[in-house]
Amino acid sequence: MSGQTYFITGGNKGIGFELVTQLSKASDKNVIITTTRSPERAKKLYELATKFTNIHVIDLDVGDAKSIDTIEAQLDKIGVKGIDVFISNAGIFASLDPILKTDADVFLRHYTVNTLGSILVFQKVYKYLLAKETRKVIFISSVAGSFSNTLPLDTTAYGQSKVALNYSAVQLSKELVSENFIVIPLHPGAVYTESAQVSLAPLVAARPELFANIKDLMLTPEESVKGVISVIDGLEPKDSGIFYDYKGEALPF
Ligand SMILES: NC(=O)c1ccc[n+]([C@@H]2O[C@H](COP(=O)([O-])OP(=O)(O)OC[C@H]3O[C@@H](n4cnc5c(N)ncnc54)[C@H](OP(=O)(O)O)[C@@H]3O)[C@@H](O)[C@H]2O)c1
Secondary structure, eight states, X not given: OXXXXXXXXXXXXXXXXXXXXXXXXXXXXXEEEEEESOGGGGHHHHHHHHHOTTEEEEEOOTTOHHHHTTHHHHHHHHTOOOOSEEEXXXXXXXXXXXXXXXXXXXXXHHIIIIIIHHHHHHHHHHHHHHTSSOOEXXXXXXXXXXXXXXOSSOOHHHHHHHHHHHHHHHHHHHHTGGGTOEEEEEEOOSBOOXXXXXXXXXXXXXXXXXXXXXXXXXBOHHHHHHHHHHXXXXXXXXXXXXXXXXXXXXXXX
């Protein structure tokens, strides 16, 4: 297969960094455009980009409409003519509080970054996806955004934002069916990344046994991303609108 052009948000750490790593190594014909909120947060990513020149890093805060407005100019500067695969990965998981203890700004921050950020960035990259025929759109979601999830945690603000993201992915899959887009929400598994460590930190002291059980079950970013890429590679039009996990198993909404 000839190279593909990927646009991946939040490539400086965690699952995003691993996606950039594996995809840039997979073929020097792949082009990976990825984003960071600031160069200081992205030293490892810039180091990788000096080794793999198929990586291009742009600035983007998905929670800031003005920053999202700069995407087109930044892509044009790199000379991007088209994008095959958009992976909306940037996200936050910043609260384990139940509804009664969650402040308005916490709900809004999760919605702004995880849901609205993903949608607004997609609006900007849509025309670049149209320029190619692959037209794969992956919204990195979570089982926390499934009504049938059995997580032993309060994922209130985060879960709501991922439910809304899942809704948006399904809606888009319908809107764009005539243009042959494949749009899916994808759960990457429970992965031991920085955000997972920070969000699970309150459990270390409060519920150490639960923390130990959860940690035992978690994947490394390498394991998760190997599965995620294999799912993306195998996507066909009939998959559009289905909620998949990193093993390619369909999940309930
Ligand atoms: N880890 C898991 O177990 C798990 C499970 C299910 C779903 N997910 C989803 O997987 C995705 C990646 O999570 P992760 O575990 O890899 O988390 P992570 O290690 O914390 O990485 C998150 C990435 O998103 C970026 N980001 C956060 N807020 C942003 C903003 N306003 N604008 C631009 N970039 C922003 C971060 O950049 P900064 O360094 O600047 O913060 C970072 O690059 C998220 O959508 C998450 O919800 C993760």
